[in-house]
Amino acid sequence: MSHSLSDRGACRYCAVLGAEGVGVGRWQGQQHQWLGSQAFACQAAHPAWAAALEALGNLLAEHKVQGGQLRVLLSARFSRFCLVPWSDAIGHPRELDAYAQACFENLYGQALDDWRIVLSPEPAGAPRIATALPEALLQGLQALGKERRLSLRSVQPYLMAAYNRCSAQLEPGNFLFVLAEPRRSVLLLAAGGNWQQVLAQGCADNDQALEALIERTGELYGEPLPRVYLHAPGRQAASSLAAVQLCSLAAEPDPLCAMWRAVA
Template sequence: MAVPPSRRSTVSRSSDHGSCRYTAVLGAEGVGLGCWQANRHQWLGSRAFTGAAGQSPWVAAVDALAAMLTERGAGGAQLRVLLSARYSRFCLVPWSDVIGHPRELHAYARACFEALYGQALDDWRIVLSPEPAGAARIATALPEALLLRLQALGRDHHLSLRSVQPYLMAAYNRCTEQLAQGDFLFVLAEPQRSVLLLAAGGAWKQVLAQGCADSDQALQALIERTCELYGGALPAVYLYAPARLDVPRVAALQLCPPASDADPLCAMWRAVA
């Protein structure tokens, strides 16, 4: 259900414009909901939440979304869910000549995650980007319990759950045609967290998700540290930061215009709606 970005593929849009299609953005501290019906976009609002101590951070987010859907009586519609990087984990899975079966590949990816994060991911669902032979893959991990809860949410509200994606995927796919064919660094700046994808020589070289203050200085420092991994001449740097209410003054090409909405979740939704 969750598919990471690929350098070779994008997500196609549904051609069904007759029924309402909801898109929910589960942010780090709030949930937003928008609707697309008859070729019109409508922002329906957002709701802040506070997670309980010792509780998985996504629980309060899904509860807030459930309350919003209940208030709207959203039965019979489609639902797409976009997840903040707070609820996702990312890992680079190097190519291995000894991998010959999909089960072996997923076991290898799980081992890469566990080596990176220092803990087992038995209760997480891992999906790998499709890449050509010899190339590294980007792997995404999402809590299995979160995906099951969203499926139950769809059933409870009589909604057709069409997709659950990291916001990174939707953002990257939206910007694919704007990226250079050569080496580049794609930076997704969410509130309080950024994800960076480094591509060189036609393959992925690095993926990094890190907490980052919403300041130009913090973002520039993160970009510079990631570029140090590249070596040689610096790659083209692309910044996708719809939730920033001002234009970040960093050394990067802006991939979306400044937000006109005071609500960061609305800005994120409009950028991929």
């Protein structure tokens, strides 16, 4: 996102809402600073995003964050993904939105009336990747930003931020992009220059679990997988998987900080 000249002197914050904790980093001028993170525990009667919002509010208060700009990155735990095939019958944005919602409901088996759906921009004839985010979480982030006098500049799934940062390193046309977040993994499969599949699933933080998930993706696709690219922020050791390592960083004890630094 571009910033106007008047924005350049303002403090810019980035909050990472992970599967089990939240963290905040800050930019001011050319200085980057990780402020810290806070774990949260979910209660059965409340959605995970409510615990994450509470933890983020506590963290911002602890570091006396008041005023500036805020960007938010969301773990796959707070996002749902779906492949939306091309349809010649769609001729209006409202029809596309309704079609995407129907694709989600068919995949997840429940209505998504309380979720906001965003579609990837693709050329005519190409499938799209759709992302659904809880509307209540987005409203909660707006309210928290207002409370701390923070201008909420963007809310983005970490998958999109990581893919955009790493895309220049991917072989055009055919690839499997694997995002191994702590406790959650997402796989994006492209073939012939088009999206073929997106799969998100809880996954242990080890190569065996990730390899099983990759094999399952190959079985669903029904063809040999193309080159595999792996982005695994927060891993303490290099992966032994037969994959191209992306956005590799020095060992970072806080996985949320590693996620922030990878896309900062």
